[in-house]
Amino acid sequence: xxxxxxxxxxxxxxxxxxxxxxxxxxxxxxxxxxxxxxxxxxxxxxxxxxxxxxxxxxxxxxxxxxxxxxxxxxxxxxxxxxxxxxxxxxxxxxxxxxxxxxxxx
Amino acid sequence: xxxxxxxxxxxxxxxxxxxxxxxxxxxxxxxxxxxxxxxxxxxxxxxxxxxxxxxxxxxxxxxxxxxxxxxxxxxxxxxxxxxxxxxxxxxxxxxxxxxxxxxxxxxxxxxxxxxxxxxxxxxxxxxxxxxxxxxxxxxxxxxxxxxxxxxxxxxxxxxxxxxxxxxxxxxxxxxxxxxxxxxxxxxxxxxxxxxxxxxxxxxxxxxxxxxxxxxxxxxxxxxxxxxxxxxxxxxxxxxxxxxxxxxxxxxxxxxxxxxxxxxxxxxxxxxxxxxxxxxxxxxxxxxxxxxxxxxxxxxxxxxxxxxxxxxxxxxxxxxxxxxxxxxxxxxxxxxxxxxxxxxxxxxxxxxxxxxxxxxxxxxxxxxxxxxxxxxxxxxxxxxxxxxxxxxxxxxxxxxxxxxxxxxxxxxxxxxxxxxxxxxxxxxxxxxxxxxxxxxxxxxxxxxxxxxxxxxxxxxxxxxxxxxxxxxxxxxxxxxxxxxxxxxxxxxxxxxxxxxxxxxxxxxxxxxxxx
Numbered sequence: 001x002x003x004x005x006x007x008x009x010x011x012x013x014x015x016x017x018x019x020x021x022x023x024x025x026x027x028x029x030x031x032x033x034x035x036x037x038x039x040x041x042x043x044x045x046x047x048x049x050x051x052x053x054x055x056x057x058x059x060x061x062x063x064x065x066x067x068x069x070x071x072x073x074x075x076x077x078x079x080x081x082x083x084x085x086x087x088x089x090x091x092x093x094x095x096x097x098x099x100x101x102x103x104x105x
Numbered sequence: 106x107x108x109x110x111x112x113x114x115x116x117x118x119x120x121x122x123x124x125x126x127x128x129x130x131x132x133x134x135x136x137x138x139x140x141x142x143x144x145x146x147x148x149x150x151x152x153x154x155x156x157x158x159x160x161x162x163x164x165x166x167x168x169x170x171x172x173x174x175x176x177x178x179x180x181x182x183x184x185x186x187x188x189x190x191x192x193x194x195x196x197x198x199x200x201x202x203x204x205x206x207x208x209x210x211x212x213x214x215x216x217x218x219x220x221x222x223x224x225x226x227x228x229x230x231x232x233x234x235x236x237x238x239x240x241x242x243x244x245x246x247x248x249x250x251x252x253x254x255x256x257x258x259x260x261x262x263x264x265x266x267x268x269x270x271x272x273x274x275x276x277x278x279x280x281x282x283x284x285x286x287x288x289x290x291x292x293x294x295x296x297x298x299x300x301x302x303x304x305x306x307x308x309x310x311x312x313x314x315x316x317x318x319x320x321x322x323x324x325x326x327x328x329x330x331x332x333x334x335x336x337x338x339x340x341x342x343x344x345x346x347x348x349x350x351x352x353x354x355x356x357x358x359x360x361x362x363x364x365x366x367x368x369x370x371x372x373x374x375x376x377x378x379x380x381x382x383x384x385x386x387x388x389x390x391x392x393x394x395x396x397x398x399x400x401x402x403x404x405x406x407x408x409x410x411x412x413x414x415x416x417x418x419x420x421x422x423x424x425x426x427x428x429x430x431x432x433x434x435x436x437x438x439x440x441x442x443x444x445x446x447x448x449x450x451x452x453x454x455x456x457x458x459x460x461x462x463x464x465x466x467x468x469x470x471x472x473x474x475x476x477x478x479x480x481x482x483x484x485x486x487x488x489x490x491x492x493x494x495x496x497x498x499x500x501x502x503x504x505x506x507x508x509x510x511x512x513x514x515x516x517x518x519x520x521x522x523x524x525x526x527x528x529x530x531x532x533x534x535x536x537x538x539x540x541x542x543x544x545x546x547x548x549x550x551x552x553x554x555x556x557x558x559x560x561x562x563x564x565x566x567x568x569x570x571x572x573x574x575x576x577x578x579x580x581x582x583x584x585x586x587x588x589x590x591x592x593x594x595x596x597x598x599x600x601x602x603x604x605x606x607x608x609x610x611x612x613x614x615x616x617x618x619x
Contacts, residue, residue, distance in 0.1 A: 013539035017435035031473035
């Protein structure tokens with residue numbers, strides 16, 4: 001039998017296999033459940049407007065931010081009734097995808 | 106004499122056009138390590154076999170001072186020729202002429218040669234080296250792309266279509282290669298992307314080089330857009346020629362037979378696969394141990410390496426091989442490997458190439474990332490492709506064939522013609538550890554020594570089910586064979602399925618889980 005190098009262990013249904021691990025597997029992002037209090041950018045773009053401020057009471061469906069991306073002014077709406085705790089970006093900021101824009105409580 | 110003068114004029118006209126964009130532009134092309142369009146065609150085709158057409162074609166664009174510009178052959182060279190005697194239609198974009206940009210007449214030349222290839226039932230080779238749409242020609246240029254994509258689609262499954270990326274190929278231009286069967290890329294020369302680094306910087310604020318975004322390595326290892334990676338244009342042309350020897354001219358033919366040859370002795374099939382199903386080996390060695398001259402031509406070598414696909418010959422006849430690779434990610438089926446295998450199976454089926462499958466997999470890859478990426482619909486492609494294929498399908502189960510993976514990998518239930526298993530095969534609903542944990546959960550939990558009980562139960566399960574005989578007793582396996590008998594059985598199966606004929610239900614086309 002040949003000898004192989006760079007072997008790791010992969011667990012598939014409780015069986016442990018000696019095998020090479022792909023870089024995609026090694027670099028994969030472990031799953032984290034979403035925090036409903038955090039409002040994230042769903043697309044990279046520029047913050048055009050923030051019609052709310054910290055401490056403000058907002059209702060579900062209210063516009064929290066306008067994110068300009070891909071030639072569209074995207075409305076970021078509130079997913080729950082609550083209070084704006086913190087606004088982490090300001091007008092004109094360029095944000096990448098998945099950045100926390102605003103915190104609710 | 107008048108006649109001689111006319112010949113002279115022809116020579117002059119040709120000479121001028123053969124220079125393409127002129128000496129300066131050619132020098133620039135060479136400095137990038139690239140050949141000119143015509144040189145590329147000559148390197149690829151058999152000597153003196155190229156007939157060029159449409160050399161004198163000119164554009165008739167008027168806007169933006171285009172009426173004052175002549176573009177020799179409108180930036181693309183087309184014609185027909187042969188590769189090892191096989192007829193091919195070919196086009197090569199000429200980067201020295203307006204950056205190989207695609208205008209209406211340029212596209213008409215390409216569609217003309219695709220139409221030829223389709224009509225004459227011969228392979229099409231497209232060499233892409235173009236800055237993209239000729240902006241001055243506006244929507245006409247877009248129309249040109251559309252006409253090409255349409256013909257690529259029409260020709261799909263009728264004639265083999267090969268794309269060679271030897272320069273930039275960006276924006277809409279990438280979709281012609283994407284629609285073809287095989288894409289060849291060369292390190293540092295090929296660049297493919299939908300949106301380039303500049304747009305990405307403006308829109309997303311991210312800095313990335315062309316090479317990191319869409320270089321040859323990226324498409325060979327990460328995106329899976331390319332099938333063959335080469336270090337140089339020369340190596341690339343050798344790969345293309347080799348591919349042509351394995352495939353038929355069209356779906357109405359079979360690949361040309363070669364003289365049969367025995368596998369090399371260094372590939373001893375008895376000594377490749379460890380008995381312990383958790384230990385790795387290189388499944389390509391098993392393929393080399395059964396194919397003529399141990400000559401295996403791997404496709405997509407660097408992408409989704411947990412499955413191996415490629416061509417080899419048995420008794421001189423081209424065979425498509427699909428094999429789980431225990432050496433990489435234990436050979437699991439996942440999103441990428443399913444995609445890779447399914448498309449290859451459909452290629453083989455379209456072009457009358459029998460499929461041999463070697464099975465050794467622990468199942469599908471678990472994880473939220475896989476589920477989110479759609480391992481259900483991508484995995485379904487494998488089931489679809491095997492079920493739909495009507496070429497001879499022969500499957501050999503080497504070791505593990507667990508759960509859904511067993512069904513997917515060319516099982517009897519998807520109408521494999523012959524299914525063989527080695528005595529080391531374990532055909533079961535899941536691996537022994539997992540199965541014992543479920544079936545004997547209570548017993549293990551209530552035991553004084555759960556670990557010991559679990560071990561015992563796993564052994565019990567292995568004893569009873571981790572073998573090929575349960576499946577063989579149901580007729581799901583046709584024969585349990587010794588590893589050393591594999592080539593003999595494969596050769597026989599291929600021979601007797603020569604006249605395989607199947608009636609599929611009549612339909613316009615299926616709706617595969619694309």
